[in-house]
Amino acid sequence: MATTTDPAPNADFAAERPSAAQTEVCVGDQARFPYRTITMGLIGSIVVLLASLGAGGILIRDPIIGTGPLSWMRYGHGKALSTAVLYVGFGLLVWAWVRLGRYALAGRIGTKPIVIAALAWMAPLLIAPPLFTRDVFSYLGQGAQLLYGLDPYSYGPAALDVLPDVVQNVHPLWQTTPAPYGPLFLLIAKGTVAVTGNNMIAGVIVTRVILLLGLAGMLWALPRLVKHLGGRLPVTMWLAVASPMMVIHLVGGPHNDLLMLGLLTIGVLAALERHHAVAIALVTVGMLIKPTAAVALPFLVWVWANHLPEEESLRRRFFKAVTPSLGIFGVVFVVGTWVSLGSFNLGWVGGLQAPGLIVNWLNAPSGVGELFYTLVNAIVDVQPSPFITVARAIGWALLAAFLVRQWWLARRGGNEAILRMAMALLAVAILAPPTLPWYLTWGFVIASAFPWRRIHLAGVVAISMVLVLVYYPTGEQSLYDWWFVAGVIAASLYGAASLLKPDPLGLIAAWRRPAKDEKPEREKPEDEKADVHSG
Structure with missing residues (x-):
């Protein structure tokens, strides 16, 4: 075999x-x-x-x-x-x-x-x-806004006075904030709410x-x-x-x-x-x-x-x-x-x-700002916002420099350009708040x-x-x-x-260890016989 x-x-x-x-x-x-x-x-x-x-x-x-x-x-x-x-x-x-x-x-x-x-x-x-x-509740809330004539880019879902179940399930943080999504997606959300109405499930x-x-x-x-x-x-x-x-x-x-x-x-x-x-x-x-x-x-x-x-x-x-x-x-x-x-x-x-x-440490610049705030606050009573703001500004500058560099290194096109593009997308996810x-x-x-x-x-x-x-x-x-x-x-x-x-x-091996009077048996992988390689 x-x-x-x-x-x-x-x-x-x-x-x-x-x-x-x-x-x-x-x-x-x-x-x-x-x-x-x-x-x-x-x-x-x-x-x-x-x-x-x-x-x-x-x-x-x-x-x-x-x-x-x-x-x-x-x-x-x-x-x-x-x-x-x-x-x-x-x-x-x-x-x-x-x-x-x-x-x-x-x-x-x-x-x-x-x-x-x-x-x-x-x-x-x-x-x-x-x-x-x-987030899906926010999608539906913003789609409902568009459906009922409210601009989702000017108002949050809380401005709606219809579809109470849709509105009340939006996270409190997004109740009064404008939509950050593209207009075509809001059109899709609008169509969804037009079909499902107040039925959130x-x-x-x-x-x-x-x-x-x-x-x-x-x-x-x-x-x-x-x-x-x-x-x-x-x-x-x-x-x-x-x-x-x-x-x-x-x-x-x-x-x-x-x-x-x-x-x-x-x-x-x-x-x-x-x-x-x-x-x-x-x-x-x-x-x-x-x-x-x-x-x-x-x-x-x-x-x-x-x-x-x-x-x-x-x-x-x-x-x-x-x-x-x-x-x-x-x-x-x-x-x-x-x-x-x-x-x-x-x-x-x-x-x-x-x-x-x-704001949380999953976003690298925000995390650095919070770290410096914690260290300084241990000595002097200060507010966290200046540390976060400065760290995010530095993060934006680093991101801009990284994107420009990756774009220039992609100038020969082909697979290299696609790899640099993937790296740029990852960098945006990590450095641009939030992550x-x-x-x-x-x-x-x-x-x-x-x-x-x-x-x-x-x-x-x-x-x-x-x-x-x-x-x-x-x-x-x-x-x-x-x-x-x-x-x-x-x-x-x-x-x-x-x-x-x-x-x-070795946790599973220890659990499966045979008794002293038993002969150890060669462990076979579960799917050893099964699998077609179609590489």
């Missing part, structure tokens, strides 16, 4: 293709899948669904559970128990994801089992309350279903993108589609970043395949969903410029690319804004300042199509776990619950180590 030993941790994916013996076994068993691993994740997802009825982003006035026999799940010890059970479900989901990752890295499974696993894990969460966030489910269009776009574009960028498709799908960031945050949340990412991945693919006008148009539409997509546009101009005949200078090719790009951007931007809002209303640009109200956990998917999804080293993927496992758990399932942050954060970091490091080596601390 072919060996299933994982490749050396520092080998990159080009060196991690399965051996001929592995491939022979895979082909012979191509009808099989890692059923137990997929089932483990599915059980975890179902547990998360059930526990979220008491511990998730529940409604203030729930017509189904609020006063029924299960209402105990939402109060006191019942809520604490629901939260603990939800974390158990999340642990099963992550455990299954890490196992799936080891199989993918060893070349023991192909793309199909990973996609099936991801879709199976997402399915129960389509009907769950919002997980680790309440239906509104959340319909929003999730619409956002799945972004997932469909990613599933279509990523296999083609991998061919250009040199990654391994099973690993890309494991990293971008099956990860807790996608399953829990973008689908379980849900978050409109998913819809933007679908347009972004298709746009990047179109640029690499020389459909440049389509690429600029698609990414501009993505910007009208989530403004962050605008970061990608300058990099796509370099891709276009480098696809022009090389007889001309780079400067001349750049101007030949940037001129039509600006024209396409202008037309799509103006038409999209007009169609969405009924006028050319740029108030949404000012709305981008609203998320800056969130919310799902923001890092902006860069991760594009970067997933490149070759990765195993040790770096282990880091992604740790980061993904931390970025889910630094918020409580209710949507409130846990960033200053230091004992909880310490536990999260410890669990995340264990998860990262588990990608490199099963059971890194």
